[in-house]
Amino acid sequence: MRTEPASTAPALLSELERLCPGGVFQGVPLAQISRWRIGGPADLVLRPGSIEELAALRAFFHREGLPHLVIGATTNLLFSDAGLRPACIQIDQRMAGIEAVSQTEIDAQAGAWAPRVARVAMQMGLTGAEHVCGIPGTIGGLVCMNGGSQRKGIGSALVEAVTVDETGAIGIRRPEDCGFAYRRSVFQDNGEVVAAARLRFEPVEEAGRTRSEVRREMLRIMADRRRKFPQKEPNCGSVFKSNPAMYDDIGPPGAAIEKLGFKGRRIGGALCSPHHANFVVNTGAATAHDTLALITEIRDAVLASTGYEMEVEARYVAQDGSFHPALLPAEA
Ligand SMILES: Cc1cc2nc3c(=O)[nH]c(=O)nc-3n(C[C@H](O)[C@H](O)[C@H](O)COP(=O)(O)OP(=O)(O)OC[C@H]3O[C@@H](n4cnc5c(N)ncnc54)[C@H](O)[C@@H]3O)c2cc1C
Incomplete structure (x- = not known):
């Protein structure tokens, strides 16, 4: 499989436009379209308008040996500061x-x-x-x-x-x-x-x-x-999954994180929400690296203090389009 980006060669673009009419977008700033408002540019975003268009795009990438990834509304995703090189199929209001x-x-x-x-x-x-x-x-x-x-x-x-x-x-x-x-x-x-x-x-x-x-x-x-969750700053919902054993023992992730004094802890532009400790919010200029560093620090502190290793729900998308738990040392 080739690993270079689905480049912007005119022949490729016109084929994609044929397969997905009106749904081909180049150089899309992920910091503008993603829910966390974080991430560099995506070289190519494709928004299919039907199941048939989605299938035709996947068949084309398969035939050509070109990597691609699929996303929805990005409400659970943290994108790399370097952006995305493979083509990104975004399934949204067009479908x-x-x-x-x-x-x-x-x-x-x-x-x-x-x-x-x-x-x-x-x-x-x-x-x-x-x-x-x-x-x-x-x-x-x-x-x-x-x-x-x-x-x-x-x-x-x-x-x-x-x-x-x-x-x-x-x-x-x-x-x-x-x-x-x-x-x-x-x-x-x-x-x-x-x-x-x-x-x-x-x-x-x-x-x-x-x-x-x-x-x-x-x-x-x-x-x-609306009352419990931060409303103003961009975020991706709960960062850590609840774990039944930990829940019975010491409570949900938010309670464990709050007990360790993390509310208000900041790395760069990433902040552990003073509103709800299981939310990491972007105060304006957070990078993916800030966010991963803060999530990792919280996970490590809870592990050291309680013995429970909380599982991260938010997914990090590296610039090669691979998905990882949103923790360092993933590439940021
Ligand atoms: C304020 C806030 C509150 C939230 N509260 C909750 C909550 O209470 N409960 C909860 O479960 N989640 C919650 N979330 C997280 C998130 O909204 C959910 O996980 C949501 O279902 C993700 O949908 P999405 O379209 O944004 O997917 P994305 O974030 O774009 O993608 C998430 C994953 O799904 C994959 N994916 C997306 N679309 C498809 C598809 N069509 N086929 C196959 N794979 C696909 C992506 O590749 C990725 O791995 C919250 C998020 C926010 C911002």
Whole structure:
């Protein structure tokens, strides 16, 4: 496989424009488009408008032996200060259809905004999607991360996922193929991209609830999140995953970090949020290196003090497009 960037050669660009019309962008500053507002330039960002375009792009890169990576809304990602050399397929609003396919099932394209899917479910008189109503990512990213809140993960609502493998072949994955575990799925490692997800939720009457109760619960969850989480400075949500044994013993990561006096600890522009210790925020000019150094310092201090090695949820994207836990000594 060639490792040089999917260069900006005119022939390559015109082929990509043919495969992904209106979705080819060069020299995109990741510090402007990423959620953490950190990262150098991405040489090439491709935003497919359909599953077929996504499959055609992957097939093309496979044929040409060109590396590429796939991202969603970047709400769980820290990009390298050097930016990204391989082509980056970003599945976003251009591929965000949501459709009710039965009284209990919703088809969402991978770029659909997770809170919007939760709202559609509530409007259909369904319950079970409330826990994702405040998670600011795409359905594709949510399935890949098995994201959720209140000790739930989206995997439990998945009926099937439409996937595109590295060769561009479109397939179907059932939940039992997806390796769902706490904030884990096979899509973090197997090279497949989630193109769409069919999700099933429960009718409110069967759960002994009403639609307005579900609506009120969603409003409460969103108000709680606004109160608990930092709102102003860019961040990627919880940096560390919760660990049940550590939780029972000393509490969630935020409590352990706070106890060690980290709230307000700063490295360069990266700050351990005074609002919630499990958030590292960008105060304006944070670099990926500042952020990795602070996360690593926190992880090491909690390990030394409690014996628990907290697992990092945020993923670092190196300039070669590889994904790593957001810790030093990854390249920054
Ligand atoms: C303020 C805030 C609060 C948050 N709260 C929560 C929370 O309560 N619970 C929670 O679980 N998460 C939370 N997160 C983290 C994040 O929102 C979720 O992990 C989200 O599901 C990521 O979606 P994304 O589209 O942004 O994916 P990205 O961050 O772009 O990508 C994350 C990973 O998914 C992969 N990926 C993206 N799209 C696809 C696809 N279509 N197919 C295959 N792989 C794909 C990427 O390669 C990457 O490895 C929070 C983040 C923020 C900023």
